Amino acid sequence: MKGGASSYGYSAKRRWRGLVIGVLGLVILSMLVPLVFLLGLHNGFRSAGYPSEQQRPTSALKKKKPVNQESRIGYDKYEVRDAWNESEGDQSSHVCDLFRKLGPTLPKDVLRNFTNNAKNKTFGRGSKHNSQATEVPPRSIAQSLPVKNQNTNVDAAVGLPLYAKDVVDDIGKLCEFKFGSYCHWRQEHREEMKDSMVKKLKDQLFVARAFYPSIAKLPRQDKLSRELKLNIQELERVLSESTTDVDLPPQIAKKLQRMEAAIAKAKLFHVECNNVDKKLRQIYDMTEDEANFHMKQSAFLYQLAVQTMPKSLHCLSMRLTVEYFKSPPNDMKLSMAEKSTDPMLHHYVIFSNNVLASSVVINSTVMHSKESVNQVFHVLTDEQNYFAMKLWFLRNTYKEATVQVLNMESLKLDNHSKATLLHLSLPEEFRVSFHSVDSPPMAPIRTEYMSIFSHSHYLLPKIFQNLNKVVVLDDDVVVQQDLSALWSLDMGGKVNAAVQFCSLRLDQLKKYLGENGYNKNSCAWMSGLNVIDLARWRNLNLTETFQRLAREMTTHEESIEAVALRASLLSFEGLIYAIDGGWILSGLGHDYGIDIEAISKAAILHYNGNMKPWLELGIPKYKHYWKKFLSREDQFLSECNVNS
Template identity: 65%
Template sequence: MKGGYGGSSYSLATKRRWKGLVTAVLGLVFLSMLVSLVFLLGLHNGFLSSAGYATEQPSSATKHLRVYDQHSSADTRNESKRQQSAHVDDLIKRLVPPLPKNLGKNSVTEAENETDGLPIPADSPKLRQRRNNSGVAVTDDAGKDFRGADESEKLCELKYGSYCLWRRDHKEKMKDAVVKRMKDLLYVARAYYPSIAKLPAFDKLSHELKQNIQDFERVLSEATTDKDLPPQIEKKLTKMEAAIARAKSCPVDCNNVDKKLRQLVDLTEDEANFHRKQSAFLYQLAVQTMPKSLHCLSMRLTVEYFRSSLDLEQSLSEKVLNPELHHYVIFSRNLLASSVVINSTVQHTEESGKQVFHVLTDRENYFAMKFWFCINKYREATVQVLNIEDLKLNNHYKLAPLHLSLPEEFRVSFLRVDKLSSYQIKTEYLSIFSHSHYLLPKIFPTLKKVVVLDDDVLAQRDISDLWSLDMGGKVNGAVQFCTVKLGQLKKYLPRNSFSENSCAWMSGVNIIDLTRWREHNLTETFQRLVQEMSTEEGLSETTALSASMLTFRGLVYALDDSWMLSSLGLNYGHNEDALRTAAVLHFNGNMKPWLELGIPKYKSSWRKFLNLQNQFLSDCNVNP
């Protein structure tokens, strides 16, 4: 009995121990599954938040800067992860910093669609609107970034002139996009190929990359535009993109890829710098060369001059020598520009019979201008054309025949310190008398006063009031340009005493008192200054600027600013009120209104003083 009872008790105890162990194991398995499920559903955020811990959540900036690949689509996300508790959402809003306002445009490549989680292209209208609302970047429909436009325009204009602004406004839609895409892929493939080729395990990929590179090089050697590409080019693009994607996923040495990319970037930068310099040179060549249509016009008129039987040598002595009339002087080689100056001036005066225009040109354009102003009448005004080379005047700084020199334009740059003590380079444009202007008393010995007009101006109202001005003994009535002070031009005015706070003055519209000029011997003063500067430093481009500023020192009568609005050949920013109220518009700068590069919104004011129906203009296709 005892033995039977003891054996039964032992077996029961053993069963109880095994049952406890099984229960413990099952409990551990259940707990492990529960913990995994908690992390999988994201419920641990609530527990940690309630315990006083802040979890790392994606900020709004990270959300907008995140880049998705093709495999991170919305169907791979767990639906329960987006349905977190309100407590966790509130905590994130309190802890996550806002999007920085100074974030650059280049930092934003793709943004997540808030409705479906799909990526938005960086150039989409929706993303541009989002950037605009968030203060990141402001763009127009064409994708242009206007953030910091003023600074970039000034730097661009300082380095390459106004061509940068013209190029921006005339930028066309990118052509041959497929060819450019092929070049970009070839660029990346060449960067990865040397590193892939060193890995024996990727011989197949290396061979594929090499084959694609050779294939692209062969196609691009025969095709420069999209229409020249072979029909199967899309397949080649797909193969190249797939090979590059596989190469990017390989464990290559980043230093090798970086070195190759740097080499390619250096080559590309050198090529880009060459093309920028070439474009700047070609721009300067374009603005300084007479357009083909104007050259045709000059040649046609010259031929007609010698074929014509008109009396072109009619006597003008009575008016051209009468000092009581209003005499205007224009130095020009441009027939069309001179015609606009005269026509606009005559159209706005009530007494055109009192106006006499003296156009001084060179031998090359003399006959064309003489014929043009003979067959075209400007109400009752008188126009005299003079060949400056036939006046038997010697150049003032060397004994040689005088050649025509037009008003000279200078782009002056200097440092400016603003209120925040930061240095900036400031650029301004000045137009100054040339060497020919200082022979006015000798060219017109009987005249007492003249108004000198540049050939790139036009009158918008009667400028006859200039003749009644009392200049208080001054010689040159000019619009002062107080944005530039003589103290800022020290390097152009060597070793001379002058008032640093004196304003520079501009040519364009100048009332000249020839009587006072002769009394002060300004012609001789200018000649002496030019000779001294050319002896000490050699004749330079700034000689005329320096000598002009010093010659008229203390002899400039300041005209009211409303007389002339300058820089219409370089500044896009003039408002409509200033354009409408100015008595004279001055197109100083490179973008002259008769050039294709001229600023369109100003050219209309210039064109209305041309008779485009003229037979000679039509035959030469003159349509500025």
């Protein structure tokens, strides 16, 4: 019995010992499993579903670690490696990656090299080598991103990381400054961003709206979903009441911080790409529609500003008209009539409804003439501006030159139908884009403004029946040399002496002129400076030819200006005498790239184009050539605030 009891006790001890060992093994195993996951071995397995909130803060803290330039670059390398691993696993959309990493990034070429380096390297899980590799940036990237300040990685004035600002500055230096480029326009019209806070609020609102649908579907994220929704509603309410930074409430900075914090939390979770893509497409469509609307609006307002007389010039015309009727001055009709019909004098004709423009043409011509006593200027205008023109040229003298103002609407011409009322039509301008004849096929398209005679010009032989030759000047020219040599030109039986525009042939205008009836190799010509042989004009009946062509070409769908272009070019077919191109320099009303030396050598400057020198839209660097011939001492100029 005694031996049986001892054997029974021994077996009981053995069973107890085995139970203790088993329990200890389970305890140790239960401790090893968390250690395995803490050491990162779980990265080898792909878990399904969204990450939990407990897993994300650790990686988030790692990504917020950098405090200087080098550590910032290391942080970007972490992001590149994570993006590469994710693209290998689930082929997520680039839209998600872009939206998840909103904010300044490295340039594409640097980022591409950076991604290739991350792809080619083998990153050990938790190894020491891996830790060092992620913290030290590649040599090429470190050299391409110079550090401006070792104590901080953010530029306080711009609000961007220093490396991003450096990249932007380098790209700006590469911008080519030439006529027509955006950089040239931006350099001249650089302005500080207005209402930057409102724009930032709108951007944050778009981002929050893109994340909200995906966050709302996540389980156990009701708090974050509710926080996003409240912030979205709050910003919508603020933006509905405020359109500028001045109108924003004083606590808007705190609201923006709350929204940024909510978006930062939302970025810790994977979102559905469909919602982000849909929201981005909405932003793109809205932006495109708004851009198209503003382009059409700006084009309309630009044309309106070009065709509308400035307020100061309208004031000047009205004040002169009122003053004329207050006390009609003695206009010396008898002495003027003698000179205006003398064919031995030099007669200049100007069609204009602009007091200042016609005054500048006359003043600049007289100032550079050797003998002004032989000069007679005929200004043809409409009834609205007739009395203002008359008073202006009676109040202002131009050496010994004579100025005659004629009202087109009150002229009584022989052989003119009384049923057809006379009206003033100024020289027509057409914007033409074409390939130059001498340029290679791949050369860029050239754009010019062609100025051509209007219907009023074809009444010159009837208006000035006693004259044999006149010089026609447009009201947008400035004379810089003596023009007396034009009166001794031997035109060889031609009618119109003009500067030919041989870069544009009539064959290139066949859509407007038709296929037949002209020499296709003939050069186009321009108004601005034209010497007209009125005697030869009358012999060839060019006025009747023009009117016949105009009647044949007129349709219900075409404008009068388009008809004048075709009829003028065909009426003077073979009757143009080409004068030296050095007489007149065109393009000062649309071309920013004219050489200053060429301007100084030209006898006449022609401001053809939309940007006339008396408009605010005029090209600033060309305005002073026009402004120096203004009569600034006149009291009406100061009263109407004419500061052209």
